[in-house]
Amino acid sequence: MTTDRSARTTETPQDQPAEVSNWDIVNHYFDIATERLELREDIAAVMRSSYREVQVQVPVSLSDGKIHVFSGFRVQHNGARGPYKGGIRFHPEVDLDEVRALAMLMTWKTAVVGIPYGGAKGGVNVNPRELEQSELQAVARSFMDKIEKVLGPTRDIPAPDVGTNAQTMAWLMDEYGKLHGHTPAIVTGKPIALEGSQGREAATGRGVVYVLEEIADELDMSFDDMTFAIQGFGNVGSWAARILHDKGAKLVAVDTVDGSIRSDAGIDPHRLDEFLFSEEGDITDFPDSESTSKAEFLATDCDVFIPAALGGMIHEHNADLLNCRVLLEGANSPTTPKADSILSDKGVYIAPDVLCNAGGVIVSYFEWVQNLQHFLWDEAEVNGRLEKIIKRGFREVAQKCEDEDIPPRIAAYELGIERVVEASRTRGYIA
Ligand code: GLU
Numbered sequence: 001m002t003t004d005r006s007a008r009t010t011e012t013p014q015d016q017p018a019e020v021s022n023w024d025i026v027n028h029y030f031d032i033a034t035e036r037l038e039l040r041e042d043i044a045a046v047m048r049s050s051y052r053e054v055q056v057q058v059p060v061s062l063s064d065g066k067i068h069v070f071s072g073f074r075v076q077h078n079g080a081r082g083p084y085k086g087g088i089r090f091h092p093e094v095d096l097d098e099v100r101a102l103a104m105l106m107t108w109k110t111a112v113v114g115i116p117y118g119g120a121k122g123g124v125n126v127n128p129r130e131l132e133q134s135e136l137q138a139v140a141r142s143f144m145d146k147i148e149k150v151l152g153p154t155r156d157i158p159a160p161d162v163g164t165n166a167q168t169m170a171w172l173m174d175e176y177g178k179l180h181g182h183t184p185a186i187v188t189g190k191p192i193a194l195e196g197s198q199g200r201e202a203a204t205g206r207g208v209v210y211v212l213e214e215i216a217d218e219l220d221m222s223f224d225d226m227t228f229a230i231q232g233f234g235n236v237g238s239w240a241a242r243i244l245h246d247k248g249a250k251l252v253a254v255d256t257v258d259g260s261i262r263s264d265a266g267i268d269p270h271r272l273d274e275f276l277f278s279e280e281g282d283i284t285d286f287p288d289s290e291s292t293s294k295a296e297f298l299a300t301d302c303d304v305f306i307p308a309a310l311g312g313m314i315h316e317h318n319a320d321l322l323n324c325r326v327l328l329e330g331a332n333s334p335t336t337p338k339a340d341s342i343l344s345d346k347g348v349y350i351a352p353d354v355l356c357n358a359g360g361v362i363v364s365y366f367e368w369v370q371n372l373q374h375f376l377w378d379e380a381e382v383n384g385r386l387e388k389i390i391k392r393g394f395r396e397v398a399q400k401c402e403d404e405d406i407p408p409r410i411a412a413y414e415l416g417i418e419r420v421v422e423a424s425r426t427r428g429y430i431a
Contacts, residue, residue, distance in 0.1 A: 019316075021097055050078075058124055063132060070126045086161075089161040102121040107119025109353075115365045123161075141172075162234070185371035188368055200364065204235065204360035207357065210394075228241075231334075258284070260296070261286050305327050326351065
């Protein structure tokens with residue numbers, strides 16, 4: 001059993017998964033956006049489909065003495081705006097449909113925040129909670145051996161995602177280096193010791209908080225009397241919680257795959273992080289908090305609810321429970337279309353994934369730029385540039401919402417799609 005954070009928080013922290021797939025979710029929003037844009041059907045078909053979808057076998061000898069064959073995937077969705085970019089997920093339920101959907105989401109994400117990348121995603125259907133570190137290393141190396149031909153620092157650059165972390169990236173980089181020579185820019189989200197970037201580990205959570213600063217301005221909310229709840233306490237959730245707490249907001253409920261807790265007096269996320277990951281405590285034993293059911297967790301009265309777990313967690317059967325003013329999508333595709341309309345009808349402000357969690361890929365971009373130049377920035381520079389880029393993305397989306405009276409998600413998709421269409425036209429791919 002592994003104890004690192006990403007491996008411990010990979011599973012659905014709720015017993016009721018959505019009945020629609022990630023692919024159905026992203027296509028629903030894509031269809032609304034392309035209809036509004038009056039995009040020609042043949043062009044929409046090009047925009048929807050993947051450039052390349054690779055499925056490979058990942059055979060690994062495990063400590064039981066047997067060879068286990070996992071399935072690995074890399075989907076390159078669209079490369080019109082730059083090299084394919086996106087994370088690699090280790091999760092037992094990963095399949096081609098999910099990876100394809102998440103790759104498409106990366107295309108709109110990089111476009112909406114204006115960084116020069118296309119969109120991709122990868123995954124292996126392995127459960128990191130069940131493997132030793134040495135076995136996970138073998139999975140990562142075996143997967144890299146199978147997909148290296150379609151990767152490259154100017155072709156496709158992986159990064160961490162659910163169930164993977166800086167250590168996984170170090171193994172991937174090392175394996176690629178055996179074949180191609182030392183190439184730090186082949187993956188981002190690496191450890192600092194291997195030319196990883198300052199600020200990358202916290203970047204997605206920090207970006208979520210920068211987006212919330214803009215929303216708070218718009219809705220006239222202040223961090224000092226703000227309460228928030230977090231679903232998932234992995235990389236995104238724990239960093240968003242720590243940064244928000246340090247800015248004065250109060251964490252009142254946390255949900256993980258191992259249980260949920262609540263405290264009206266507030267939960268210290270720094271202490272919770274230590275308790276879960278250094279002391280290997282059980283979340284339900286966290287001091288000065290009470291253990292709650294999933295339904296009670298979802299119904300927590302709070303200003304801001306942050307889904308930071310898997311896709312489809314907020315769906316038609318539980319959206320009505322939510323009792324918040326703002327939904328900040330730290331996870332990718334956490335909200336099904338039906339849940340989206342239930343929450344919108346209740347007047348909840350929804351900050352969409354493609355904008356809200358773009359901090360990770362933005363700082364990946366900085367890491368890649370630093371690697372290409374072998375030049376290292378300090379954390380203040382990284383955070384300052386991240387703030388500038390993600391807030392610019394927010395303001396462009398907000399402006400479109402105001403001009404066209406549409407929700408932020410549709411505005412973000414439209415902006416993203418328009419930019420990819422323009423790049424494709426200029427390249428001469430479409431007329
Ligand atoms: N996995 C992250 C995401 O979904 C980061 C991707 C990257 O840095 O390339 O945005």
